[in-house]
Amino acid sequence: MANSIIDLRSDTVTKPTSAMRAAMTAAEVGDDVYGDDPTVNKLQARMAEMVGMEAGLFLPSGTQSNLVALMTHCQRGEEYIVGQDAHTYKYEGGGAAVLGSIQPQPIENAADGTIPIGKIRSAVKPDDAHFAKTRLIALENTIGGKVVSEHYLAEVRAFAIDAGLSTHLDGARVFNAAVKTERSVRDICQYFDSVSVCLSKGLGTPAGSVLCGSKAFIKAGHRWRKMLGGGVRQSGILAAAGLFALDHHIERLTLDHENAAFLSESLAAIDAITATPPDTNIFYVNVAPADCEALHAYLRTAGIVATVGPRTRFVTHLDVSRADVNRVIATFKAFFLMPEARRRLAFH
């Protein structure tokens, strides 16, 4: 469709394909609160196998999946070490603190998305009644679209074992990391006690995340899921979309990465723009604050949706083709070809 909307805000905006919808329609279902949904059970087992852990738990959202993980690892009055920029700390409404009575110990992320081991080490509290008990290190991969190196993950794992801490991976986009580095998700997840994987980002389902860990961990997490309102009855309809995505939407993530690389490179070639080359499907574009409002309006007119600001995040996904990318580039070029005064005044 020549004039369809191109939405670059997030990879959550993808709509289920007709083949995915057909798989959902055909799903065999049961009441998952009783553990009776065969499609959910199949998805949980399959994801656990893929990440190399014993068991899986299907949850409605990544936020709830991370929260269940944190509440299972940490009890009231305990703390988790986490990056300032991490989703589990910054973008989940403070759920761990509010609902879990878990204290976050945030640490500033380095430019590559890691949290330096030295800073983790000095944040671990001694066993003393003054302090919350440090229990967990939570990492994210990819973070801001950046792949975190396995060398670093191994270092954190070794430190955690030494310090008697557990490790959780917010692997909302761990498949992007795996495809990018040509490693299996199992390779990446071997450094963690638990991992949360989103199906509704690059994998393109309407909803759902899978939390994986040991059998005992998932059994405890299952209780929290019910308490948090995440027990969904015939959720096999959603799990079927997840199974479909695991069959059909993993390898194609490479296309999203290629589209992001091409788009960022092409936009950066425009004088008024700087852009960071992406590792995966997310990158950031800088434009002069005085151009933002007009650019936002101009893009809208051309059917391109982005949250334009001085630093704008662009995300490629299943519903952005190479032809769409070319349309975005042409639209940016047309805008920035106009003299500064004219383009800034003309589009409000």
Ligand SMILES: *Cc1c(COP(=O)(O)O)cnc(C)c1O
């Ligand atoms: C989207 C996202 C989540 C949360 O997923 P929702 O399904 O939107 O709640 C968690 N972590 C990261 C890194 C994410 O990008």
